[in-house]
Amino acid sequence: MTKKFANLRARMTPESQTRADEKARAMLAEMPLNELRQARGLSQKMLAEVLHIQQPAVAKLEKRTDMYLSTLRSHIEAMGGELEVVARFPDGAVKISNFSDLERPLAA
Known part of the structure; x- marks a missing residue:
């Protein structure tokens, strides 16, 4: 059975949520051109x-x-x-x- 990310995230500690947010921002701040294109939906x-x-x-x-x-x-x-x-x-x-x-x- 698949689980919704929002439900999994809700069970995370606030500290874990903050770390996950920081890591996601860092990953989005730097990426190769092909990943950037894909992230833009092109x-x-x-x-x-x-x-x-x-x-x-x-x-x-x-x-x-x-x-x-x-x-x-x-x-x-x-x-x-x-x-x-x-x-x-x-x-x-x-x-x-x-x-x-x-x-x-x-x-x-």
Whole structure:
């Protein structure tokens, strides 16, 4: 018999619920492109249509470890997001603004 998550969660101690929430937030804060796409409810085919490319190109892009920022930005924007480049240092973080001036492709 399956159990509802809400019932299981209700039986957890408040401390366990807090730990679970923190772990879930950490997992959602960092993920590879393919998981991000899936979390946004998009298939590779759907994303390819928005980007005006073929589905295998999306698969290839999601496996890459090195790409142009403009390519990554297009991918993120096709999912409904906005790309920001942030440099983190021990004494704070700085948003790099150079890349916001990159020419954006015209909407179709």
